[in-house]
Each structure stands twice: as structure tokens, then as C-alpha cells.
Amino acid sequence: MIRPWLIIAALAMAAASWAHGFSTGSARIEARYTAAALAQAQAMAAAQRRTLAAEQSARLLSQALEDEANAIPDDAPACLSGDRVRLLKTYDATP
Secondary structure (H helix, E strand, O other): OOOHHHHHHHHHHHHHHHHHHHHHHHHHHHHHHHHHHHHHHHHHHHHHHHHHHHHHHHHHHHHHHHHHHHHOOOOOOOOOOHHHHHHHHOOOOOO
């Protein structure tokens, strides 16, 4: 004769096994999505660093050209000399 406590024990073991599998599976899925989000954030940060480095390089080059143009002595205090204007026009940093 089948005893009822054996059926209850079997159902309890099946439920516990399902709960363990569900929690393990959901933790793995969450870890996978977290890793993907982290990789995407790192890629975006690297792209932003490259963009900022390029902008900084352009600013430094522009500043160097401006300093070089300002180093040329003024002949007329009211305006820039032709050499200074041509030197400033060699690199236009405005987008």
C-alpha cells in the first residue's frame, strides 16, 4: 500500500529541486546581463576618452598656432599683419 507521506515527500523534493534550479538559472541570467551592461559601459567610456583626447589635441594645436602668431611682432597696433593672419588661417579649430 502507498503511504501518503511518501507522496508528500516526493512532491516536496520535486518542489525543492525546481526552486533550486529556478534560483540558480535566474542568477546566471542576471550575471550574463550584468556582464553585457558592464562591457557596453566600458566601451562607451573608452570612446568618450578617445573623443576627449582628440578635442584636447585640437585645442593644444590651436593654442600653439595662436601663440606662434602672437609671437610675430606687430607693425601696426590697430590690426594684425598679413603673416599673422595667414598663420592663424592655417588651422581653423571651429567645427
